[in-house]
Amino acid sequence: MNIKDKMRKRLKLSRPSLRARARPPKHRSVCGSQFSAANLPGVLQLQNCTDCGHVQYPPAELCGACLGGTLIYKETACTGTLLAQSQLHHSLWEYFKRRIKRAPWPIASVQLDVGPVAIVHLTELDLDTGDRVKVFSHSDASRSVVLIAVPAATDITTPELRQAVIVGMQLDKSAERLKGV
Amino acid sequence: MKDYSGVVLTTPISMGYARQSPHGAAWFVGSVLREMISAAGLTKKDINGFSVSSFSLGIDSAVALTQHFGLCVRWLEQANVGGVSGILTLRRAARAVQCGEADIVACIGGDGAAHRSFEHTAAHFSNWSTDAAFPYGAAGPNGPFSLITAHYMERYQAQREDFARICLDQRYNANHFPGALLGHKKLSLSDYLNARPIAGPLHLFDCVMPCAGGEGFLVMSEERARQLKLPAVKILAADECHNAHADDPVQERGGWTQYIEGLYNRAAVGPKDVDFLQTYDDYPVISMLQMEDLGFCGKGEAPEFVGQTDMRFDGSGPGLNKLPHNTSGGQLSCGQAGAAAGFLGVTESLRQLTGQSQQNQVSNARLGLVSGYGMVNYDRGICTAAAMLQGVDR
Ligand SMILES: [Zn+2]
Numbered sequence: 256m257n258i259k260d261k262m263r264k265r266l267k268l269s270r271p272s273l274r275a276r277a278r279p280p281k282h283r284s285v286c287g288s289q290f291s292a293a294n295l296p297g298v299l300q301l302q303n304c305t306d307c308g309h310v311q312y313p314p315a316e317l318c319g320a321c322l323g324g325t326l327i328y329k330e331t332a333c334t335g336t337l338l339a340q341s342q343l344h345h346s347l348w349e350y351f352k353r354r355i356k357r358a359p360w361p362i363a364s365v366q367l368d369v370g371p372v373a374i375v376h377l378t379e380l381d382l383d384t385g386d387r388v389k390v391f392s393h394s395d396a397s398r399s400v401v402l403i404a405v406p407a408a409t410d411i412t413t414p415e416l417r418q419a420v421i422v423g424m425q426l427d428k429s430a431e432r433l434k435g436v
Numbered sequence: 437m438k439d440y441s442g443v444v445l446t447t448p449i450s451m452g453y454a455r456q457s458p459h460g461a462a463w464f465v466g467s468v469l470r471e472m473i474s475a476a477g478l479t480k481k482d483i484n485g486f487s488v489s490s491f492s493l494g495i496d497s498a499v500a501l502t503q504h505f506g507l508c509v510r511w512l513e514q515a516n517v518g519g520v521s522g523i524l525t526l527r528r529a530a531r532a533v534q535c536g537e538a539d540i541v542a543c544i545g546g547d548g549a550a551h552r553s554f555e556h557t558a559a560h561f562s563n564w565s566t567d568a569a570f571p572y573g574a575a576g577p578n579g580p581f582s583l584i585t586a587h588y589m590e591r592y593q594a595q596r597e598d599f600a601r602i603c604l605d606q607r608y609n610a611n612h613f614p615g616a617l618l619g620h621k622k623l624s625l626s627d628y629l630n631a632r633p634i635a636g637p638l639h640l641f642d643c644v645m646p647c648a649g650g651e652g653f654l655v656m657s658e659e660r661a662r663q664l665k666l667p668a669v670k671i672l673a674a675d676e677c678h679n680a681h682a683d684d685p686v687q688e689r690g691g692w693t694q695y696i697e698g699l700y701n702r703a704a705v706g707p708k709d710v711d712f713l714q715t716y717d718d719y720p721v722i723s724m725l726q727m728e729d730l731g732f733c734g735k736g737e738a739p740e741f742v743g744q745t746d747m748r749f750d751g752s753g754p755g756l757n758k759l760p761h762n763t764s765g766g767q768l769s770c771g772q773a774g775a776a777a778g779f780l781g782v783t784e785s786l787r788q789l790t791g792q793s794q795q796n797q798v799s800n801a802r803l804g805l806v807s808g809y810g811m812v813n814y815d816r817g818i819c820t821a822a823a824m825l826q827g828v829d830r
Pocket of ligand 1: 304305306307308309318319320321322323
């Protein structure tokens with residue numbers, strides 16, 4: 256095989272659609288990686304400004320309210336209100352492409368009671384705008400933290416209960432390559 | 437705010453539109469420059485101001501391109517603000533010419549479309565997007581805009597048929613504009629309604645097709661344009677505002693509300709006076725927000741407004757209210773060529789106002805409003821800009 260054919264074969268084999276196991280997007284910024292690290296324990300940890308008390312998300316290096324530089328991750332109230340939801344039928348990422356082949360993927364935006372708006376994975380399709388929800392963090396199959404919203408009545412106080420939600424969504428697993436045509 | 441007297445925009449160029457392209461952003465920017473100086477009867481030496489907008493230049497910046505293209509300039513700008521890059525650039529360049537910092541500024545937006553490049557742009561669009569939007573389904577802009585569209589539909593009882601009004605009239609316009617990538621295809625209401633779902637309420641024809649392409653125009657003194665015998669356009673007023681209404685939980689208005697009244701006052705015209713409107717149409721709901729915030733109708737009234745309004749370039753539709761809108765087909769029919777999409781409304785306005793449009797010419801177009809929107813840093817587009825343009829009498 257000459258070099259040109261080798262390169263072509265390598266390019267073909269590196270296509271995400273040919274991978275046996277696809278995982279969710281792993282890449283995060285430095286602040287995003289710190290958010291992932293801070294959220295390994297507990298339900299939901301968000302940045303709190305020690306100067307003005309502002310709670311912020313998405314994470315940043317400075318406080319978006321007072322521009323102060325001392326932000327610490329603290330366990331934060333996880334309650335919020337559903338703002339908008341939609342089901343994705345198309346994705347740019349192989350993991351979600353495979354999941355969407357089985358069922359559309361639901362996402363939502365949530366106004367957290369502590370202030371920020373968060374985009375989240377949604378577990379429940381029967382929710383309406385304005386419904387109360389809880390949002391918790393979870394380290395997904397790429398070992399990066401994502402946020403999950405569940406109906407407010409769901410008990411998510413223990414790691415086991417939260418893990419049960421994750422297993423139900425199959426978020427703990429990579430997506431296997433579908434066999435056949 | 438000081439007016440923009442003595443300065444004009446000329447020589448609109450739109451070129452190289454393709455679904456995929458082996459060429460990089462520099463090829464598109466440089467090709468627009470070549471076409472532009474040739475069309476204006478200039479040489480590279482005449483260009484002493486250079487503004488570049490692009491998402492895919494990689495490690496090169498605008499100054500690297502001056503060496504690539506053999507340009508020596510005394511005024512340089514790189515405006516990476518996507519959907520407002522055209523209007524933001526024309527404002528800056530006009531001031532540079534007005535203040536004598538540059539004589540002729542070439543303003544260019546261009547982007548390539550290599551295999552899988554859109555996936556890369558979407559995954560790495562901004563830190564907040566990478567950390568807090570992309571991981572949720574990796575839908576690119578379709579994710580946040582499906583939420584914005586769903587919210588608007590619920591809050592203001594908008595229907596898919598209302599969005600179809602915008603998409604269908606734009607496709608009609610594109611059918612008369614040879615440069616539009618989808619201009620050879622007709623689009624019917626049933627095509628629109630039966631299209632495959634993409635994200636929530638968004639279906640195929642609500643979404644732009646990412647593509648490669650380049651757009652540009654020249655900014656110079658009115659006197660210079662007259663000497664060069666170039667058809668030209670004046671800026672009656674222009675403005676911009678970014679990250680307005682940050683406390684709205686879901687976006688349903690943009691920064692236009694902060695300046696549109698003053699813009700109309702400075703231009704001494706109102707929305708009823710314009711011969712056409714060019715909005716930034718990454719999704720039809722965003723064109724609706726602009727119609728509302730630019731004063732063509734009240735907040736939440738756009739579904740009714742588009743129902744009564746004929747937005748075709750030639751006024752051939754049944755609507756009694758006539759407002760030619762996105763007269764080249766907009767991004768929804770031309771394709772979204774990265775940052776060049778922020779120039780599309782400006783170049784189309786220049787062609788219309790100088791009588792250089794071909795089959796899609798709006799008859800007697802004298803006054804046009806062009807609006808920009810863009811940069812989904814997290815959950816919404818945070819840039820807005822608008823300009824009122826008028827053809828110079830020849
Ligand atoms: Zn603070």
